[in-house]
Amino acid sequence: xxxxxxxxxxxxxxxxxxxxxxxxxxxxxxxxxxxxxxxxxxxxxxxxxxxxxxxxxxxxxxxxxxxxxxxxxxxxxxxxxxxxxxxxxxxxxxxxxxxxxxxxxxxxxxxxxxxxxxxxxxxxxxxxxxxxxxxxxxxxxxxxxxxxxxxxxxxxxxxxxxxxxxxxxxxxxxxxxxxxxxxxxxxxxxxxxxxxxxxxxxxxxxxxxxxxxxxxxxxxxxxxxxxxxxxxxxxxxxxxxxxxxxxxxxxxxxxxxxxxxxxxxxxxxxxxxxxxxxxxxxxxxxxxxxxxxxxxxxxxxxxxxxxxxxxxxxxxxxxxxxxxxxxxxxxxxxxxxxxxxxxxxxxxxxxxxxxxxxxxxxxxxxxxxxxxxxxxxxxxxxxxxxxxxxxxxxxxxxxxxxxxxxxxxxxxxxxxxx
Amino acid sequence: xxxxxxxxxxxxxxxxxxxxxxxxxxxxxxxxxxxxxxxxxxxxxxxxxxxxxxxxxxxxxxxxxxxxxxxxxxxxxxxxxxxxxxxxxxxxxxxxxxxxxxxxxxxxxxxxxxxxxxxxxxxxxxxxxxxxxxxxxxxxxxxxxxxxxxxxxxxxxxxxxxxxxxxxxxxxxxxxxxxxxxxxxxxxxxxxxxxxxxxxxxxxxxxxxxxxxxxxxxxxxxxxxxxxxxxxxxxxxxxxxxxxxxxxxxxxxxxxxxxxxxxxxxxxxxxxxxxxxxxxxxxxxxxxxxxxxxxxxxxxxxxxxxxxxxxxxxxxxxxxxxxxxxxxxxxxxxxxxxxxxxxxxxxxxxxxxxxxxxxxxxxxxxxxxxxxxxxxxxxxxxxxxxxxxxxxxxxxxxxxxxxxxxxxxxxxxxxxxx
Numbered sequence: 001x002x003x004x005x006x007x008x009x010x011x012x013x014x015x016x017x018x019x020x021x022x023x024x025x026x027x028x029x030x031x032x033x034x035x036x037x038x039x040x041x042x043x044x045x046x047x048x049x050x051x052x053x054x055x056x057x058x059x060x061x062x063x064x065x066x067x068x069x070x071x072x073x074x075x076x077x078x079x080x081x082x083x084x085x086x087x088x089x090x091x092x093x094x095x096x097x098x099x100x101x102x103x104x105x106x107x108x109x110x111x112x113x114x115x116x117x118x119x120x121x122x123x124x125x126x127x128x129x130x131x132x133x134x135x136x137x138x139x140x141x142x143x144x145x146x147x148x149x150x151x152x153x154x155x156x157x158x159x160x161x162x163x164x165x166x167x168x169x170x171x172x173x174x175x176x177x178x179x180x181x182x183x184x185x186x187x188x189x190x191x192x193x194x195x196x197x198x199x200x201x202x203x204x205x206x207x208x209x210x211x212x213x214x215x216x217x218x219x220x221x222x223x224x225x226x227x228x229x230x231x232x233x234x235x236x237x238x239x240x241x242x243x244x245x246x247x248x249x250x251x252x253x254x255x256x257x258x259x260x261x262x263x264x265x266x267x268x269x270x271x272x273x274x275x276x277x278x279x280x281x282x283x284x285x286x287x288x289x290x291x292x293x294x295x296x297x298x299x300x301x302x303x304x305x306x307x308x309x310x311x312x313x314x315x316x317x318x319x320x321x322x323x324x325x326x327x328x329x330x331x332x333x334x335x336x337x338x339x340x341x342x343x344x345x346x347x348x349x350x351x352x353x354x355x356x357x358x359x360x361x362x363x364x365x366x367x368x369x370x371x372x373x374x375x376x377x378x379x380x381x382x383x384x385x386x387x388x389x390x391x392x393x394x395x396x397x398x399x400x401x402x403x404x405x406x407x408x409x410x411x412x413x414x415x416x417x418x
Numbered sequence: 419x420x421x422x423x424x425x426x427x428x429x430x431x432x433x434x435x436x437x438x439x440x441x442x443x444x445x446x447x448x449x450x451x452x453x454x455x456x457x458x459x460x461x462x463x464x465x466x467x468x469x470x471x472x473x474x475x476x477x478x479x480x481x482x483x484x485x486x487x488x489x490x491x492x493x494x495x496x497x498x499x500x501x502x503x504x505x506x507x508x509x510x511x512x513x514x515x516x517x518x519x520x521x522x523x524x525x526x527x528x529x530x531x532x533x534x535x536x537x538x539x540x541x542x543x544x545x546x547x548x549x550x551x552x553x554x555x556x557x558x559x560x561x562x563x564x565x566x567x568x569x570x571x572x573x574x575x576x577x578x579x580x581x582x583x584x585x586x587x588x589x590x591x592x593x594x595x596x597x598x599x600x601x602x603x604x605x606x607x608x609x610x611x612x613x614x615x616x617x618x619x620x621x622x623x624x625x626x627x628x629x630x631x632x633x634x635x636x637x638x639x640x641x642x643x644x645x646x647x648x649x650x651x652x653x654x655x656x657x658x659x660x661x662x663x664x665x666x667x668x669x670x671x672x673x674x675x676x677x678x679x680x681x682x683x684x685x686x687x688x689x690x691x692x693x694x695x696x697x698x699x700x701x702x703x704x705x706x707x708x709x710x711x712x713x714x715x716x717x718x719x720x721x722x723x724x725x726x727x728x729x730x731x732x733x734x735x736x737x738x739x740x741x742x743x744x745x746x747x748x749x750x751x752x753x754x755x756x757x758x759x760x761x762x763x764x765x766x767x768x769x770x771x772x773x774x775x776x777x778x779x780x781x782x783x784x785x786x787x788x789x790x791x792x793x794x795x796x797x798x799x800x801x802x803x804x805x806x807x808x809x810x811x812x813x814x815x816x817x818x819x820x821x822x823x824x825x826x827x828x829x830x831x832x833x834x835x836x
Contacts, residue, residue: 014455015596016445017639019437023460027434037432039467042441042458049457180435191490191530203492210463210493212430213571221430276701276722282708283694283701286722290700293776293810301728304694304704304720306713310762314719344728358711368525387526390550392711394573 001036002062002172007043007053009069009078010152014044022067022157029161031180034173034225035063045069050081058085058142063172065165068152070135072115078149079138083122086142090120096127096136103134128164132156139168146172176225179232183220183243185250186259186401187418193218196246200239207232207239216388216398217259220251250417252408259404260291266411267298274407275344276302277315277336277351279327280370284400285352301344305336311353315339328353328365330383333373337383341375348376348410350403354386356395370399374406382406384416419454420480420590425461425471427486427496428570432462440485440575446598447579452591452647453481463487468499476503476560481590483583486570488553490533496567497556501540504558508538514545514554521552546582550574557586564590594643597650601638601661603668604677604819605836611636614664618657625657634806634816635677638669668835670826677822678709684829685716692825693762694720695733695754695769697745698788702818703770719762723754729771733757746771746783748801751791755801759793766794766828768821772804774813788817792824800824802834 006026012018023040030037038061043049050069057064069078083090097119104111115134121127128137128148133156138149148165150157185193190213194201197220200209207224222239226232244251253262267274267289276285276299286302289295303314308327311317317335325331336351354370361367368390373383384406388398409416424444430436441458448455456479461467468487475482487496501508515537522529533552539545546555546566551574556567566583568575603611608631612619615638618627625642640657644650662669671680685692685707694704704720707713721732726745729735735753743749754769772788779785786808791801802824806816827834 008458013442014445014457015449016442016447016455017598017641019439019442020458021437024431024434024437027432029434031433037434037462039432039462039471040426040438040458040460044455044457053457178433180433182435189527189530191532194491194532195530201492210429211489211491212428212436213489221435223429223433278701278704280708281705282713282717283696283704283720283722286696286701286724287699287705287814290698290724291811293774295700296724299700300725301732302701302722302724304701304722306704306708306720307718310719356711366524387524389521389525390573393709394550396705 001034001176003036003038003060004030004063004065005038005041005057005061007041007057007064007066008152009043009045009050009066011044011075013042013068022152022154025154025158026065026067026161029166030065031178033170034176034178035169045075045077047077047081047084050078051084054081054085054142054147058145058147062145063169064145064147066147066149067157070118070137070149070151072112072118072134079117079120079122082125082138082140082147082149086122086124086140088123091123093119093121093127096121099129099136100134103130128160130156131159131163137164176227177229177232179224179229179236181222181236181240181254183222183240183251183254184257185218185220185247186216186252187405187416188218188250190218193220193247193250197243198246200242200246207235209239209243216394216401248417249409249412249414252405259401259408260288263289263404263408263411264292264295266408268294270411272347272411273298273300275300275340275346275349277340277349278302278304279306279311279336279353280356281352281396281399281403282306284396285350285403288400288404300346303340303343311336315343326365328355328369328371330371330373330385333371334375334381334383337373337375337381348374348407350374350407352399352403354395354399356392358392368395370395370402372399372403372406374410376410382410419452419594421454421456421478422448422481422483423456423459423475423479425459425475425482425484426570427461427463427468427484429462429493431460431486440570440572443572443576444483444485444579447584448483449596450598451588452595453587463493463495465495465499465502468496469502472499472503472560472565476563476565480563481587482563482565484565484567485575488536488555488567488569490530490536490552497535497538497540500543500556500558500565500567504540504542504560506541509541510534511537511539511545514539517547517554518552521548546578548574549577549581555582594645595647595650597642597647597654599640599654599658599672601640601658601669601672602675603636603638603665604634604670605823605834606636606668608636611638611665611668615661616664618660618664625653627657627661634812634819666835667827667830667832670823676709677819677826678706681707681822681826681829682710682713684826686712688829690765690829691716691718693718693758693764693767695758695767696720696722697724697729697754697771698774699770699814699817700724702814703768703821706818706822718764721758721761729754733761744783746773746787746789748789748791748803751789752793752799752801755791755793755799766792766825768792768825770817770821772813772817774810776810786813788813788820790817790821790824792828794828800828
């Protein structure tokens with residue numbers, strides 16, 4: 001398998017003023033072609049640093065994609081650095097210059113003299129037309145390493161990749177393809193998920209299965225490498241099935257599916273309606289339930305009862321219950337959910353009452369303690385106490401995700417698997 | 419000047435499935451300390467690749483910051499790679515293990531055996547406590563290069579930097595300093611803001627002023643470069659003052675200040691209370707108003723009336739008014755706000771009713787049409803219709819920001835400046 005490195009150039013990147021999104025985008029393109037990405041590098045607008053990175057990488061891999069540093073200004077030095085690393089001179093390229101001139105005449109402006117520098121090409125390299133800007137790209141080679149230089153402006157880079165570079169590197173994939181899929185779970189920790197997956201996570205396995213965590217969602221990343229796309233697809237699906245066999249309903253969706261999207265679909269199908277009674281989340285659950293268009297089919301109203309007085313007045317929670325047990329208790333959660341179900345007439349009502357912090361915690365009920373209840377028709381109201389880690393934002397976010405998970409399992413007709 | 423490199427570790431990064439934001443964030447921190455950032459590198463979850471990168475970088479620079487690869491699973495290999503590069507063994511660290519155990523007992527879960535691996539520390543290195551996750555960081559050294567390993571999860575990495583690493587590398591700064599500040603505005607477009615700033619935005623100016631837009635917030639980025647920190651601070655403050663002179667109250671805060679934080683502070687100071695009546699935002703405004711701890715001083719309850727029936731029943735909006743004018747109209751917004759003020763007894767009530775889309779728009783009221791009203795005591799209820807661009811998420815987000823802006827100017831006692 002051919003190996004590639006992606007190099008980004010720009011002071012704004014090394015100073016952290018701009019987040020580099022080009023490298024991730026190019027990685028996806030290369031992975032889809034079946035190349036192995038050895039890594040990314042970023043250096044500033046410094047000719048020696050750029051040339052040094054090119055020289056080093058060219059010894060190690062088969063393909064180097066560079067973005068940035070080919071504009072018309074003095075701090076654009078990738079062109080010079082490539083010539084330096086190739087050990088050649090920069091020469092004016094007539095075809096290239098006329099393309100730049102044509103660009104300016106298209107946008108009805110005189111070409112500044114400064115842009116002439118963009119028509120300089122290292123001897124032995126060739127220029128790549130830029131369909132939406134002035135900066136032509138460059139294609140060169142050092143030893144066995146092919147090098148392509150593209151603009152740093154994402155839009156121009158995407159266009160140059162699609163119109164020129166992709167076709168030139170396609171044959172480097174050697175038919176080997178990497179397909180990826182991500183499966184999402186919520187409610188169980190990363191290590192517990194990994195334990196259930198067992199040998200599926202073996203480092204040497206293909207397709208490989210790795211776990212990542214983002215905002216409490218534990219995701220399985222499946223990467224299938226195969227000689228042909230069709231084979232990779234079959235293997236990916238087999239591993240997907242194996243992960244689902246190991247984790248069951250804990251997996252709520254794949255790739256771009258989110259808990260709000262999945263629960264939205266379930267609610268639409270069910271024909272049921274849902275109301276909310278929120279304390280510490282103060283509306284976030286209502287917002288999540290209406291995240292998708294068409295939510296009015298199942299969501300009519302929500303009650304945000306942040307104070308104890310509001311819980312009593314709006315939802316009919318007994319004042320004495322709050323006094324005896326505290327607002328963060330399962331009986332209060334049950335009373336909130338049942339009060340919301342009754343007041344709204346919805347088929348289900350979900351309540352959340354908890355301590356989001358940083359203040360308000362105690363030894364018995366530390367910050368992160370959150371009680372929820374789900375009232376649904378005549379069946380006994382379900383309630384449960386959770387302990388979420390992290391700060392205020394995290395506790396509120398995990399509470400909403402857990403509430404959606406409770407609704408999800410209620411609609412699946414199954415008990416919580418944790 | 420001491421030089422630093424930032425290394426990110428993770429297959430999801432080299433495959434382009436996740437965009438690396440950690441490196442940019444860490445770069446900003448290092449630049450503010452006056453360190454020179456030689457570059458960024460990214461490698462996958464491959465022990466030899468990580469160890470190779472560490473070995474190479476350690477020969478070239480004075481500081482190496484690493485994020486990622488210290489989770490509990492088999493694909494987390496930065497710990498092993500650091501030991502390999504240092505040429506030492508991994509040893510169990512008792513203090514570290516008990517911190518991990520303490521974390522699990524805080525969140526009321528048994529510690530999986532798998533997490534024990536996180537208490538392994540290369541001989542000669544030390545562990546760094548993690549305040550919001552299980553993965554301890556590592557501090558080591560190879561020759562003259564100091565090495566810090568932090569978690570890949572941004573939130574955990576930020577916390578570890580702030581609580582531990584920053585103080586340990588502070589003394590390495592000292593050259594030319596770049597200080598940055600960001601001033602935030604909401605409600606006016608980027609070009610209108612730029613026009614007001616005039617020559618402050620000249621490219622050659624130092625400190626420089628540039629504008630960026632993120633989620634509707636138009637921010638001014640001020641960069642001051644100077645030989646000494648004290649000088650950079652003075653120059654930065656002078657430019658800050660000049661920007662405020664040009665834009666006045668349109669600037670709501672700087673750097674990490676958000677609209678919810680600023681309005682929270684205002685509300686606490688005012689001693690007033692606020693209630694919400696939300697339709698299309700379905701709780702997002704209530705969530706924003708309770709984003710900060712201590713919100714119970716001014717927020718007791720909110721009404722999410724998503725359906726017309728709920729607006730009538732819960733807030734007393736006349737059914738005939740909705741029939742005649744539509745739910746998205748200023749009179750309905752006024753009735754919602756006045757209904758919420760009356761039902762809650764709060765000093766102020768803010769209502770939002772709009773068309774978040776993608777469906778429900780018409781020629782008269784296209785998607786993005788949002789009516790808001792602010793009822794405050796005996797004064798006439800203020801109302802206004804806004805037209806927000808973008809998709810459902812954007813319309814809901816901008817609605818909340820505008821609602822906070824209405825509250826902000828109400829508390830400032832000034833009319834909206836746009």
